[in-house]
Amino acid sequence: MGDLAGLFAAEDQAPGSSLDAVWDSYQRARSSGAEPFDAAIRVASSVDRLGLAFAAGYSAALERLIPDVILPCALCVTEADGNHPRAIKASLKASGSDYVLDGAKTFVTFGSMAKTLIVAARVGVHSDGRPELAVVRIPADRDGVSLKELPPISFVPEIPHARVEFNDVQVQDGERLNGDGYLDYVKPFRTVEDIHVFATASAYLLGLSKRCAGPAEWMSELCAAIVTLDRLGAVPPSDPGVHVALHGVTQNLSRLFSTEAFTEVLQGAPPEERARWERDRKLLQVANTARDARFRKAASQLGLC
């Protein structure tokens, strides 16, 4: 990040409270030359709820992994049986020089707002029996794509989500992304998303603390988390050190949430914003099991346990 002082600058506007405000200010920041991480931090530090900070972080993570995506965009992996490669039944079959996509996904982030869908599908089987996945990028309004908006989830309800079906969807050869769908996209995205979403969650809490004149010590810890996560975003997600450091950051953030300083910040927050935080904080636990497993594996690879 170039400008750390900017994180602490006074805001002259009320915090953003809608997804439209997030897209507008994210695109404005990107057009002014900010990198995805910096743009997302800028946006998240001036919103009034965690869900909107998530929207900025998720979008920046996708831009980091797949340059030139058209936002809002969703990575569609999860199916009825989960998101493990074995659970992926959606199929991509060759048809002349192009492909045909069939199947269904159960969680399209941003629902029918998403303009682009990045879809993981099975193309075959590796020699060791593991499913071979490919990832394609298609416009959400392509013939054969049908989205069905689902009821809001119990936390971050502002983020719409949908189920999607693909029936005989034509995919051009150039829409299949290079590389292995699992190793190059699905697997690293978990880490890249964690880095960006924990960073934007920290930026949201920093913005809230500024608005509530929270303790400087507490804000300095959030700033340290953001700077560390920025650094982690520049390291390949396959590096075991990333998972060990990410674990350190998330553990420290969990500790910060139970400090007296944070209670003080929340007491100074508008009551409806405090209630939203209590409702939405569960977001930071999504994928805890996967994160813990990666930390343990990385720590063992590095001889730490």
Ligand SMILES: Cc1cc2nc3c(=O)[nH]c(=O)nc-3n(C[C@H](O)[C@H](O)[C@H](O)COP(=O)(O)OP(=O)(O)OC[C@H]3O[C@@H](n4cnc5c(N)ncnc54)[C@H](O)[C@@H]3O)c2cc1C
């Ligand atoms: C906010 C959010 C964003 C997601 N984004 C994507 C995405 O971009 N692409 C994709 O392919 N999949 C996405 N998923 C689906 C997710 O990857 C799968 O549901 C996965 O199985 C969650 O497992 P977990 O171990 O992370 O969650 P768990 O630890 O099992 O659950 C953590 C909390 O999240 C809730 N939760 C988990 N999954 C869902 C769900 N599907 N619907 C409602 N609540 C749920 C649980 O009730 C629990 O409170 C998302 C899910 C959530 C909740």
